Amino acid sequence: MAGRSARAAVRLDTPVQFLKGIGERRAEALERLGVRTARDLLWHLPHRYIDASTLTPLARADVGQEVACVGRVVAKGVLPTRRGLRIFHAVLRDDSGLLECVWPGQPFLDRTIVVGQTLLVSGPVRFYHGRQMAPREFVILADGDADGDSLPTGKVLPVYPATEGLSHKIIRGLIERHLEGLIALSEDALPEPDRQTLDLPKLPDALRSVHRPTSTEDAERGRRRLAFDELFDLQLMLIRARTLAKRHRSGVAFSLKRDLTTQFKESLPWQLTADQHRALREITGDMTASERMHRLLMGDVGTGKTVVALFAMLLAIENDFQAAFMAPTELLVEQHGATLEKLLEPLSLRPELLLGRQTAAEKAAVRKRLASGQTRLVVGTHALLQEGVAFRRLGLVVIDEQHRFGVEQRAALIGKGAAPDVLLLTATPIPRSLALTLYGDLDISTLKERPPGRGTVRTAVRNSGQRERVLEFIRGECEKGRQAYVVLPVIEETERADLRAATTMMQSLAARWPELQVGLVHGRLKAEERDAVMRRFRNGELHVLVATTVIEVGIDVPNATMMLIEHPDRFGLAQLHQLRGRIGRGAEESYCILLVDGPAPDRLQGFAATQDGFRIAELDLAERGMGDLIGARQSGGFEVRHARLPEDADLLGRARELATRIIAADPALQRRENQRLRERAVTRYPRAVELFRVG
Ligand code: ADP
Ligand code: MG
Numbered sequence: 001m002a003g004r005s006a007r008a009a010v011r012l013d014t015p016v017q018f019l020k021g022i023g024e025r026r027a028e029a030l031e032r033l034g035v036r037t038a039r040d041l042l043w044h045l046p047h048r049y050i051d052a053s054t055l056t057p058l059a060r061a062d063v064g065q066e067v068a069c070v071g072r073v074v075a076k077g078v079l080p081t082r083r084g085l086r087i088f089h090a091v092l093r094d095d096s097g098l099l100e101c102v103w104p105g106q107p108f109l110d111r112t113i114v115v116g117q118t119l120l121v122s123g124p125v126r127f128y129h130g131r132q133m134a135p136r137e138f139v140i141l142a143d144g145d146a147d148g149d150s151l152p153t154g155k156v157l158p159v160y161p162a163t164e165g166l167s168h169k170i171i172r173g174l175i176e177r178h179l180e181g182l183i184a185l186s187e188d189a190l191p192e193p194d195r196q197t198l199d200l201p202k203l204p205d206a207l208r209s210v211h212r213p214t215s216t217e218d219a220e221r222g223r224r225r226l227a228f229d230e231l232f233d234l235q236l237m238l239i240r241a242r243t244l245a246k247r248h249r250s251g252v253a254f255s256l257k258r259d260l261t262t263q264f265k266e267s268l269p270w271q272l273t274a275d276q277h278r279a280l281r282e283i284t285g286d287m288t289a290s291e292r293m294h295r296l297l298m299g300d301v302g303t304g305k306t307v308v309a310l311f312a313m314l315l316a317i318e319n320d321f322q323a324a325f326m327a328p329t330e331l332l333v334e335q336h337g338a339t340l341e342k343l344l345e346p347l348s349l350r351p352e353l354l355l356g357r358q359t360a361a362e363k364a365a366v367r368k369r370l371a372s373g374q375t376r377l378v379v380g381t382h383a384l385l386q387e388g389v390a391f392r393r394l395g396l397v398v399i400d401e402q403h404r405f406g407v408e409q410r411a412a413l414i415g416k417g418a419a420p421d422v423l424l425l426t427a428t429p430i431p432r433s434l435a436l437t438l439y440g441d442l443d444i445s446t447l448k449e450r451p452p453g454r455g456t457v458r459t460a461v462r463n464s465g466q467r468e469r470v471l472e473f474i475r476g477e478c479e480k481g482r483q484a485y486v487v488l489p490v491i492e493e494t495e496r497a498d499l500r501a502a503t504t505m506m507q508s509l510a511a512r513w514p515e516l517q518v519g520l521v522h523g524r525l526k527a528e529e530r531d532a533v534m535r536r537f538r539n540g541e542l543h544v545l546v547a548t549t550v551i552e553v554g555i556d557v558p559n560a561t562m563m564l565i566e567h568p569d570r571f572g573l574a575q576l577h578q579l580r581g582r583i584g585r586g587a588e589e590s591y592c593i594l595l596v597d598g599p600a601p602d603r604l605q606g607f608a609a610t611q612d613g614f615r616i617a618e619l620d621l622a623e624r625g626m627g628d629l630i631g632a633r634q635s636g637g638f639e640v641r642h643a644r645l646p647e648d649a650d651l652l653g654r655a656r657e658l659a660t661r662i663i664a665a666d667p668a669l670q671r672r673e674n675q676r677l678r679e680r681a682v683t684r685y686p687r688a689v690e691l692f693r694v695g
Pocket of ligand 1: 273276300304305306427451453
């Protein structure tokens with residue numbers, strides 16, 4: 001408008017500091033929330049909504065319930081307890097009455113919460129000299145008298161992530177003030193016809209719905225639109241990455257010579273499972289095609305991935321190429337080395353090992369044989385990635401427990417060949433929807449069936465009242481020559497006073513069972529010490545191995561038939577499943593015992609009832625949500641803030657369809673009508689800059 005201030009017009013990339021109502025101080029605080037630009041502010045979305053109709057009046061917050069309430073602070077203070085703990089407490093009032101809230105060990109809240117504020121609190125109500133809530137969460141809704149006694153005025157109140165010096169209320173005010181202006185600057189990249197077919201709201205409407213919903217359904221509708229965009233961008237990137245990774249190798253396609261591969265199949269002492277057959281067919285198809293293989297082999301421990309990987313390696317070797325097999329720990333590499341050596345004996349082929357702990361001279365000799373091509377199959381740790389390691393003709397790279405390596409590490413090994421085929425292995429099955437999100441750039445083979453001839457694993461949930469009997473059982477089995485794992489969630493009691501810890505357990509078992517050898521491993525031991533203890537256990541020198549979750553990966557001891565897990569409620573289901581995979585590796589029956597303090601929770605009963613890793617992965621996903629799983633699994637660059645799996649699986653499928661169609665027609669998104677899509681993907685994913693580089 002003519003005559004208004006000379007201030008430059010706000011753009012989405014304008015630093016927030018230049019927005020009205022935000023000075024240097026607030027800009028600094030916003031930065032702590034990851035909000036730097038106007039765009040970030042627009043996209044600083046509520047992390048939850050409070051539906052006023054679900055709030056409980058303070059007087060009706062009953063002992064034993066989990067409730068959300070709103071009230072004004074009428075008194076507060078810090079009280080010491082006899083044990084030296086300092087407790088912050090505040091008394092809230094609403095029209096119905098009063099409720100005391102306590103925050104043990106958080107006296108510093110005295111600086112944040114003041115009389116007159118309106119607080120939202122949610123958490124369990126218990127009885128301690130009266131009704132008392134120990135809030136899991138609190139939000140300062142209003143600061144004092146000026147705001148009146150404001151219960152949320154609208155029916156649905158958005159709650160924003162806040163930070164010190166910048167309350168939820170201030171953030172809400174800032175967003176309210178700038179919302180329409182910023183929405184006007186946003187462009188909807190989704191082509192209109194597709195938006196209509198997908199029946200999703202327009203972007204401006206979606207943003208209004210999430211920031212200022214008229215109902216929780218309205219907020220959800222907005223969220224779904226944003227979730228779609230997010231999944232769609234991810235799929236665009238993954239599908240593009242997949243096309244690039246599969247680019248033609250210059251003229252080389254392996255051919256199934258039926259030389260080593262056939263000999264190998266005939267030399268196996270058992271039949272391959274149907275799943276193994278199928279995976280082999282898929283891999284052979286990839287390897288004999290002129291495009292590069294870029295495949296993930298997913299299967300629970302014990303489903304026979306190694307044999308399948310070995311077949312692929314032999315296919316490369318019979319074509320006069322070399323194969324490299326990388327695993328994350330020395331112990332795993334040794335195990336693979338021993339397994340391969342046995343399986344390859346009939347073929348008079350010897351795998352070579354490359355490990356950090358070899359002497360410099362040994363390593364130099366291995367490097368020489370790799371460079372000359374004399375070594376055809378090498379198994380190694382990260383040591384394979386070193387600069388001095390070069391291959392004469394690397395045709396296949398296999399990476400075990402692939403998620404334990406970073407993107408760069410995988411790329412470094414692959415880069416040692418001209419354009420080697422790539423086979424990644426993982427013993428962490430995930431549901432299909434999640435696999436498409438995380439691994440959409442890979443083809444996937446799955447092994448579900450377990451080979452016959454393995455003992456079963458029985459899982460039982462027991463109450464800690466039965467601890468004596470359980471321990472007695474374990475001792476008896478150990479005396480018969482079996483071995484046991486005892487798993488605890490923490491290393492030392494000082495970490496969490498309410499949890500039993502590995503070090504204490506080790507001492508108590510060693511004292512209780514002088515006739516047995518008890519060892520201890522945990523993540524704070526040096527890698528060599530840890531490997532040394534695990535080796536002793538594997539060699540049968542220890543009967544019992546007390547451990548934290550470090551044993552999740554990499555130890556294969558067929559004689560270990562028992563696992564006792566303390567505080568199993570502290571672990572995710574997928575993690576429990578990984579732990580349980582350490583037993584049941586021999587022919588004997590194995591026992592996994594989950595020791596709980598109270599009644600057995602349903603989730604653990606469900607876990608005990610199934611051995612199917614894919615089923616457990618679904619339960620785990622439903623339990624934990626997707627963001628958490630991605631965070632745990634994938635360090636590099638995925639951002640999933642709005643989408644939820646499995647709920648949004650339908651959106652994911654449609655996002656993938658649309659992305660496939662668009663990339664097929666315009667692989668590098670160069671067409672004019674795709675510019676906005678490309679810009680958005682690149683803004684969201686720095687990695688996309690490389691992928692969609694023109695030319
Ligand atoms: P994973 O790597 O998937 O955990 P492995 O490849 O180590 O599984 O196989 C587990 C065990 O099962 C190994 O001892 C292997 O020799 C054996 N095995 C693999 N395939 C079969 C099969 N088809 N029949 C019987 N035993 C098998
Ligand atoms: Mg394995």
